[in-house]
Amino acid sequence: MESYFKKRYNSFRFAFRGIAAAIRSEPHMRLHFLAALGVTVAGFLFDITRWEWCLLILSMGLVIVSEIINTAIETLTNLVSPEWNELAGKTKDLAAGAVLVAAFTAALVGAVVFVPYVLQFLDSYL
Numbered sequence: 001m002e003s004y005f006k007k008r009y010n011s012f013r014f015a016f017r018g019i020a021a022a023i024r025s026e027p028h029m030r031l032h033f034l035a036a037l038g039v040t041v042a043g044f045l046f047d048i049t050r051w052e053w054c055l056l057i058l059s060m061g062l063v064i065v066s067e068i069i070n071t072a073i074e075t076l077t078n079l080v081s082p083e084w085n086e087l088a089g090k091t092k093d094l095a096a097g098a099v100l101v102a103a104f105t106a107a108l109v110g111a112v113v114f115v116p117y118v119l120q121f122l123d124s125y126l
């Protein structure tokens with residue numbers, strides 16, 4: 001019988017395998033990670049506050065989680081309904097809509113956090 005620790009270790013391994021599969025198969029996922037890297041660099045450059053970091057980390061996590069769930073739904077839909085089906089299409093559209101809402105929300109949070117810093121920067125250096 002597998003030990004408790006071996007089971008937990010395998011759970012993490014499968015989860016990381018899922019994240020890696022999403023990065024490999026989804027170009028959007030790579031874009032989300034690139035955007036997260038850009039936001040992180042900007043956060044350090046503008047020396048944002050702890051609470052602003054929390055908001056940005058939550059926003060980035062929301063986008064990445066929604067993209068992983070979207071990928072899972074797409075994969076399952078392709079398995080269950082590889083042929084054209086109105087409900088399969090609706091399912092994929094709904095999952096894609098969730099990613100769009102998450103990305104739009106993250107973009108708004110990013111704008112609310114960074115626009116004042118950018119304006120201040122332009123004001124003092126230009």
Ligand SMILES: Nc1ncnc2c1ncn2[C@@H]1O[C@H](COP(=O)(O)OP(=O)(O)OP(=O)(O)O)[C@@H](O)[C@H]1O
Nearest residue numbers: 026074081082083084085086088089090092093096
């Ligand atoms: N089996 C299907 N039956 C009906 N419509 C479908 C089906 N598969 C895909 N579609 C339609 O085509 C759209 C794109 O589906 P597709 O599987 O290509 O996703 P995608 O463009 O790869 O999504 P993403 O960019 O998030 O990876 C869906 O949102 C849906 O409207």
